[in-house]
Amino acid sequence: xxxxxxxxxxxxxxxxxxxxxxxxxxxxxxxxxxxxxxxxxxxxxxxxxxxxxxxxxxxxxxxxxxxxxxxxxxxxxxxxxxxxxxxxxxxxxxxxxxxxxxxxxxxxxxxxxxxxxxxxxxxxxxxxxxxxxxxxxxxxxxxxxxxxxxxxxxxxxxxxxxxxxxxxxxxxxxxxxxxxxxxxxxxxxxxxxxxxx
Numbered sequence: 001x002x003x004x005x006x007x008x009x010x011x012x013x014x015x016x017x018x019x020x021x022x023x024x025x026x027x028x029x030x031x032x033x034x035x036x037x038x039x040x041x042x043x044x045x046x047x048x049x050x051x052x053x054x055x056x057x058x059x060x061x062x063x064x065x066x067x068x069x070x071x072x073x074x075x076x077x078x079x080x081x082x083x084x085x086x087x088x089x090x091x092x093x094x095x096x097x098x099x100x101x102x103x104x105x106x107x108x109x110x111x112x113x114x115x116x117x118x119x120x121x122x123x124x125x126x127x128x129x130x131x132x133x134x135x136x137x138x139x140x141x142x143x144x145x146x147x148x149x150x151x152x153x154x155x156x157x158x159x160x161x162x163x164x165x166x167x168x169x170x171x172x173x174x175x176x177x178x179x180x181x182x183x184x185x186x187x188x189x190x191x192x193x194x195x196x197x
Contacts, residue, residue: 091113126176133176
């Protein structure tokens with residue numbers, strides 16, 4: 001009788017530990033789907049857990065110190081750029097708004113380039129085809145395109161509006177070469193595809 005009771009307690013304990021383990025795994029999976037892990041892109045929300053509006057301290061805590069950086073001038077504002085050129089975040093750049101006093105403001109734009117190996121939950125990443133993107137996300141709200149002669153290639157930028165953020169996908173010869181999520185501060189009306197009417 002004592003032995004049967006000890007076995008039942010042991011079985012209950014193992015079952016309890018298994019439930020706790022499964023619950024913690026599910027929490028981690030949910031967190032990863034929300035953009036909390038290395039190589040995870042959540043369109044319109046985050047890349048590797050970095051979101052528009054985050055501050056430099058949070059980015060460095062999550063990704064570590066960037067490999068290089070500098071000033072980047074855009075069409076409608078200036079940024080401080082932090083580039084990750086090696087390691088697990090290779091190909092990722094984070095653009096902080098340049099404040100009037102010369103300090104770093106919040107993250108305005110997160111950009112992934114050709115070296116970046118991360119993917120969305122559905123497997124979209126560098127090298128995915130335009131056709132696949134359109135099958136998953138539908139038609140973009142705006143498309144820009146042009147040609148380059150040396151070497152000859154066609155470039156396309158599809159702009160989607162997800163969570164009131166631009167999710168831009170850049171292609172060369174119909175294959176993804178980069179993408180970005182932004183902006184924390186909406187661009188001026190003529191550049192703001194995601195403007196709420």
